[in-house]
Amino acid sequence: MMKNKRGKKHVRKCINFSILLMSFYLFTGIVYAAPSTPSVYINNQNVPFSTVSGYPFTDNNGRMQVPLRATMEAFGCETAWSEAEKTVTLKKDNTTVQVPIGKAYLVINDKQKTTDTAALVKDGRTYLPIRSVLEAFGAKVNWDTKKNILVITQENDGELAVHFIDVGQGDAILIDNKDFEVLIDGGNNKDGKAIVTYIKEFIAGNLDLVIATHPDADHIGGLDDVIKAYDVSKIIDSGATKDTKTYQDYWQAAQNEPKCKVLYDDDMVIDLGYGATIKIIETGDNYKDVNDNSVVAQLNYREISVLFTGDMEQEAEAASLSKFGKVNVLKAGHHGSKTSSSQRFLDVLKPEYVIISAGKENSYGHPHKAVLERYFNNGATVYGTFRSGTIVMKTNGHSLSFQTNDPVTLGDAGDKKQTLAS
Incomplete structure (x- = not known):
C-alpha cells in the first residue's frame, strides 16, 4: 500500500513538473520573444x-x-x-x-x-x-x-545633387548621384577647363554619361576638354551636326575616346542606381531650328523630377506635349527665351522651380519678360545663374533644397532693360 502511494506521489510530481516546464517555455516565449520574431x-x-x-x-x-x-x-x-x-x-x-x-x-x-x-x-x-x-x-x-x-x-548623407554650373551664356549641368555622374552640356570653348576643375571633386572613377543636347557652341564648346580629361563611358548625342570647328573638336574627342559608347537620342531610360533614373524623351530630329532637335532628359529620383530641355523651343514642345507630365524643377529652355516654355507646356509641367542658365547682361536679353511672367503666373520660384552663380540643388528623393535664396524677379528681364536703355 505504501508503495502505491509513493508511486502516485511520483506521478503527481512528474505531472506538476511537466506543467511547470510547459508554463515556463510559454512564459519565456512571450517575455523574450519567440525565435521567429525578427x-x-x-x-x-x-x-x-x-x-x-x-x-x-x-x-x-x-x-x-x-x-x-x-x-x-x-x-x-x-x-x-x-x-x-x-x-x-x-x-x-x-x-x-x-x-x-x-x-x-x-x-x-x-x-x-x-x-x-x-x-x-x-x-x-x-x-x-x-x-x-x-x-x-x-x-x-x-x-x-x-x-x-x-x-x-x-x-x-548621400543625397543626390544637381549642379547648374555658371558658365555665363551657356549650359553645363552635373548630376552627382553618389558613384554615378552625368554631365549635360559643357558651356562655351572657354569654359572647358573650368568645368573640368569644378567637376573633379565629384567624379568617382569614370564620368558615366555625357549628354550633348545639340551642336551649338554654348552647349558643346567645353565638352572636348571634358572628354579628354575623363574616361567617359557613354555619350548621348542629338544626331544634329554643325559645320564649325567647335563641333568638329567635340566630335573628334568623342570618336577618340576609348571604350566610349556614342548613342543618338531615342526614348530610353538609364538607371543611375539608388532609385534614380534618367529618361531620354525623344521629341523629334527634323526641325529646321537646331534648338528644337535638343536632347531632352528627365531625372527621376523617387518623388522628385527635374526636366532638362537644352534649347528646345515651342514647336518641339507642342509636337511632344503628350510625352510630358508634372515635374518639380524645370531647367528653362533656351536660357529663358520667350521662344521656349509656352503656356501650354507650363500648364502640363506645373514646375515648382525654374532654373535659368544665362549670362549676366547678355546681348540676347535673356531672360525675357514674357517668359518670366509665364513662370510667375504658374506659381514657380525662379533662380538664375546670372544672379546666383552656380546653383546646387540637393534632394533625398522626397524633398529638395537649393543653395541659394536669391530668386529672380521681373526686374531681371533682360529685354526690358534693353528697351529702357534704347
Missing part, C-alpha cells in the same frame, strides 16, 4: 524591443509592422500623435511623414502616396509598416531571411 538593425545598431514597447510582427498583408516609438526614436525622428485625426506625424531633417492609422497611404511633405498596408493599433500600441515609412525618409531597407534580420541604412 531583429531590427538601424545603422548596425540593434533596436531593443520588450513587452513594454511591443515586438515586430507580420500583418495580414504579409508586411512587417514595428512598434512606433522604439523604432522611430532609434531612427532619430521626432514623433507626434493626433488623437482627433488618428495620425502619427514623423519629422526628420527636411522630411515630414504623416501616417494615418488604418489607411493605406502616407502623406510625405504634403504629397499623398499609396502603400500596400496600413499602420495599426494592437494591444494598445501603435505599429508602423516599416518599409514604406522608412523609405519615405530615404532609408534603405533590406530583409535577411536566413538570419531573420531587417537591416535599415540611412542615406541622408
